[in-house]
Amino acid sequence: MKTLAILGASGHGRVAADIALQSGWGDVVFFDDSDTNRTRFEHWSFAGNTTELLNSFGHYAGVFVAIGNNKIRSEKLALLRDINAPIISLIHPRSIISPFATLGSGVMVVGGAVLCAFSCIGDGGIINSGSTVGHDCQLEECVHVAPGAHVAGNVHIGRLSWVGIGAAIRQGLVIGSNVMIGVGAAVVSNAEDGQVLIGVPAKPKN
Numbered sequence: 742m743k744t745l746a747i748l749g750a751s752g753h754g755r756v757a758a759d760i761a762l763q764s765g766w767g768d769v770v771f772f773d774d775s776d777t778n779r780t781r782f783e784h785w786s787f788a789g790n791t792t793e794l795l796n797s798f799g800h801y802a803g804v805f806v807a808i809g810n811n812k813i814r815s816e817k818l819a820l821l822r823d824i825n826a827p828i829i830s831l832i833h834p835r836s837i838i839s840p841f842a843t844l845g846s847g848v849m850v851v852g853g854a855v856l857c858a859f860s861c862i863g864d865g866g867i868i869n870s871g872s873t874v875g876h877d878c879q880l881e882e883c884v885h886v887a888p889g890a891h892v893a894g895n896v897h898i899g900r901l902s903w904v905g906i907g908a909a910i911r912q913g914l915v916i917g918s919n920v921m922i923g924v925g926a927a928v929v930s931n932a933e934d935g936q937v938l939i940g941v942p943a944k945p946k947n
């Protein structure tokens with residue numbers, strides 16, 4: 742039986758475990774940096790913090806970082822990459838992924854998500870429930886497309902950016918790094934690094 746180690750015992754971690762078990766993993770074991778005295782997390786074993794995972798990753802057929810914060814997820818993935826841990830991606834069996842799409846490692850694709858032809862998802866990306874990423878999009882490392890958000894074709898999104906729940910991005914735009922696009926925003930022009938955009942049409946938040 743293949744066992745997956747998941748770093749991040751949270752709601753996002755529960756979603757990761759659910760996808761893992763629906764996609765062929767036999768069991769999961771959780772790690773997290775908080776409340777390290779526990780022995781269980783929901784239905785699963787809990788085995789310690791990040792350090793304990795780094796020391797024991799060889800016991801697991803795969804390792805996944807299920808931390809919603811883009812920056813922390815990126816940092817944890819870098820630690821695991823440095824020691825050649827077997828970082829895997831989790832793809833919900835009822836997501837739709839073009840055979841011409843490209844996914845990095847440590848990516849999560851949740852149920853109902855659609856990745857169109859020639860879209861490219863960087864390491865640690867989260868393509869959440871019912872969201873769509875159009876043709877030829879390039880998403881750099883650890884971008885989160887939240888539930889129900891839609892990214893039109895040929896959009897470039899910089900590392901660590903977050904496309905909020907229900908937001909939409911017009912085709913061909915360039916979204917910088919560390920951008921936060923708010924719930925329900927309609928983005929119709931390029932975004933600079935670090936901007937927080939809200940509204941319809943989206944404008945920088947004061």
Ligand SMILES: CC(=O)SCCNC(=O)CCNC(=O)[C@H](O)C(C)(C)COP(=O)(O)OP(=O)(O)OC[C@H]1O[C@@H](n2cnc3c(N)ncnc32)[C@H](O)[C@@H]1OP(=O)(O)O
Pocket residue numbers: 869887888904905906921922923924925926937938939940946
């Ligand atoms: C499975 C999952 O759960 S995935 C998680 C999905 N979650 C998301 O996508 C969350 C995205 N985050 C947001 O949209 C946030 O509201 C942010 C980041 C844009 C702003 O957050 P904060 O800085 O904390 O703003 P705060 O909540 O204090 O609101 C400040 C003002 O902006 C307004 N505002 C906040 N977000 C938005 C928005 N998306 N659209 C329009 N106005 C907004 C508020 O109404 C408030 O206005 P007021 O000053 O007139 O009362």
